[in-house]
Amino acid sequence: MAKPIPPRSSDKIDVALVLLLTLLVALGPLSISFYVSSLPAIGRDLGADSSLVQKTLTVYLAGFALGQLFFGPLSDRYGRRPVMFCGLIAYIAATIFCAMAWDISALLIGRFLQGLAACVAPVVGRAVVRDMFEGKAAIKAFSLIGAVIGLAPAIGPAIGGLIQEGFGWRANFIALTCMALVITVWVGAKLGETIRERNMDALQPRRLVGNYAGLLANRSYMAYVGVVSLGFCGMFAYTTDASFLFISAMGLRESIFGLLIVFTTGAFVTGNITGSRLIASGLVRGPVLIRIGIAIELVGGLLMLWRSPELSILNVVAPMMVYMIGFGMVLPAGFAGALQPFPRVAGSASAMLGCMQMGLGAVTSAVAATLYQGTAHSLAGIMIFAAVAGFLVFLILPRSQPGAI
Numbered sequence: 456m457a458k459p460i461p462p463r464s465s466d467k468i469d470v471a472l473v474l475l476l477t478l479l480v481a482l483g484p485l486s487i488s489f490y491v492s493s494l495p496a497i498g499r500d501l502g503a504d505s506s507l508v509q510k511t512l513t514v515y516l517a518g519f520a521l522g523q524l525f526f527g528p529l530s531d532r533y534g535r536r537p538v539m540f541c542g543l544i545a546y547i548a549a550t551i552f553c554a555m556a557w558d559i560s561a562l563l564i565g566r567f568l569q570g571l572a573a574c575v576a577p578v579v580g581r582a583v584v585r586d587m588f589e590g591k592a593a594i595k596a597f598s599l600i601g602a603v604i605g606l607a608p609a610i611g612p613a614i615g616g617l618i619q620e621g622f623g624w625r626a627n628f629i630a631l632t633c634m635a636l637v638i639t640v641w642v643g644a645k646l647g648e649t650i651r652e653r654n655m656d657a658l659q660p661r662r663l664v665g666n667y668a669g670l671l672a673n674r675s676y677m678a679y680v681g682v683v684s685l686g687f688c689g690m691f692a693y694t695t696d697a698s699f700l701f702i703s704a705m706g707l708r709e710s711i712f713g714l715l716i717v718f719t720t721g722a723f724v725t726g727n728i729t730g731s732r733l734i735a736s737g738l739v740r741g742p743v744l745i746r747i748g749i750a751i752e753l754v755g756g757l758l759m760l761w762r763s764p765e766l767s768i769l770n771v772v773a774p775m776m777v778y779m780i781g782f783g784m785v786l787p788a789g790f791a792g793a794l795q796p797f798p799r800v801a802g803s804a805s806a807m808l809g810c811m812q813m814g815l816g817a818v819t820s821a822v823a824a825t826l827y828q829g830t831a832h833s834l835a836g837i838m839i840f841a842a843v844a845g846f847l848v849f850l851i852l853p854r855s856q857p858g859a860i
Contacts, residue, residue: 475645476583477600478638479539479576482546483519486573487512487694488611488716489631492709493624494698500624503559505703509695509824511559511566516691516817518570520810523578527806528663530579535586536648542575543639547632554628574809576638581805585794586649597787616713666803676804678852679793682745684812685845686752686782686789691816692837693719693775695823700771704829707768715772722776726751726783734788741788742849749845751781756838763831771831778838785845 490497491512498508530538549572553565584596618626670676701712730748733739739747755778762770790808797804819837826833 472587472645473584473596473600475638475641476580476596479580479642480600482576482635482638483570483573485611485634486550486569486631487515489615489618490624490627491694491698492612492616492702492713493619493627495702496619496624496709497559497562501556501559501562505699505827506824507559509699509820509827511562512691512695513817513820513824514563514567515570515573516813516820518567519574520570520813520817522571522574523806523809523813524667525806526575527578527582527803527809528666530582530650531803532653534648534650534653535579535583536642536646539575539579539642539646540639542572542579543635543642545572546575547635547639548572550628550632550635554625554632570813574813578806578809581790581794581809583646583649585797585805597790612713612716613710614713616709616711619709663803667807670797670804670807674852675796676793678849679745679789680808680811681848681852682749682785682845683789683793683808684815685841685848686748686785687812687816688819688841689752689756689778689838690782691819692823692834695820696827696831696834697771699827699829700766700831700834701768704766705768715768718772719775719779723779723783726780727787728783729780730784731787741792744788745785745792745849746846748781748784749842749849751784752778752845753781753839753842755779755781756835756840756842759831759835759838763835766830771834774835774838778842781842 494508494511495505497503497511498505501508526538526542546569549565549568553562553569556562556565580600581597584600588596614630615627618630697716698712701707701715702709707715726748730744733744734741755774755776758774758777759771762774793808794804819841823833823837826836
């Protein structure tokens with residue numbers, strides 16, 4: 456039986472619960488990273504060109520973005536726990552459908568449905584963190600979640616590449632199904648209801664529109680959401696192009712490609728941990744850390760542009776590592792800064808953040824797939840755009856500094 460709701464904490468965290476929330480939030484990225492090694496093989500098996508196969512990532516992100524607008528308010532109205540269960544069951548059904556896809560159109564439909572259901576885990580998971588923690592504890596929890604999520608892009612392709620070589624691309628979706636089943640059982644055993652006061656009006660159309668309109672009109676909220684979402688653009692562009700750059704253009708095996716992702720993931724975790732420790736020590740505050748992280752993202756994009764004429768593993772991976780260090784510093788402070796001021800509509804605030812994050816990711820993925828020509832030129836351009844736009848957003852929009860943020 457799940458434990459009852461714990462008191463809000465400003466200095467302590469339940470590591471076991473944060474680990475569960477991390478796995479929930481990581482389910483979305485794992486649903487991407489597990490199958491990226493298989494993209495070229497999917498194209499060959501289903502008779503689809505690379506651009507269309509890359510669109511399976513785009514539609515997943517689109518479903519992921521749209522679903523959050525509904526799951527967030529649902530969790531505010533009915534509670535975190537029942538909404539989480541419904542979403543996980545729907546995810547399992549959609550993932551099985553993907554494993555059985557008979558052509559690229561069926562896979563595109565399945566991936567959209569999978570994204571639609573997968574979004575319940577991060578949007579409700581972030582709201583649970585907001586329910587339980589505040590101040591430095593919230594930043595620490597988001598940092599731990601971000602650090603472990605950073606492992607998903609490394610673990611996913613590495614395992615997915617081995618599964619692809621041994622059993623084919625459909626086996627990757629079967630593995631995701633098994634993982635979701637385990638998480639669902641763990642949620643039933645560990646996660647109690649954390650919402651303290653259900654928002655009975657959360658699903659009323661006027662209130663729903665009003666909540667989202669209020670969030671969009673909040674300049675501080677949009678500043679934090681903007682830098683987080685734009686940071687994801689560079690990461691999603693890399694995710695979209697990487698398997699074709701390394702496997703198709705450079706001729707690497709799927710398993711080797713999976714191992715290369717370890718370097719960019721390690722960079723992300725390094726930035727995440729460094730940023731968390733700088734904030735915990737009091738040396739920097741959240742907004743300052745975000746500006747430092749954006750500057751590092753820009754350096755990574757410029758390095759990618761400089762080295763892109765000569766395609767090689769080092770010339771692609773090293774600049775991306777620099778970018779991911781910066782992004783890792785931005786993420787926990789950005790999440791905490793966006794959600795901290797909204798206790799009553801934490802689910803809706805988390806949903807809007809996730810919608811914009813994944814919505815921009817879907818657009819970025821589509822652009823990256825369209826512009827891809829077998830080089831890293833377009834990837835470099837997207838990375839630079841993401842950093843410059845993030846800096847301008849954070850410069851123009853004011854930021855409040857609640858609590859320890």
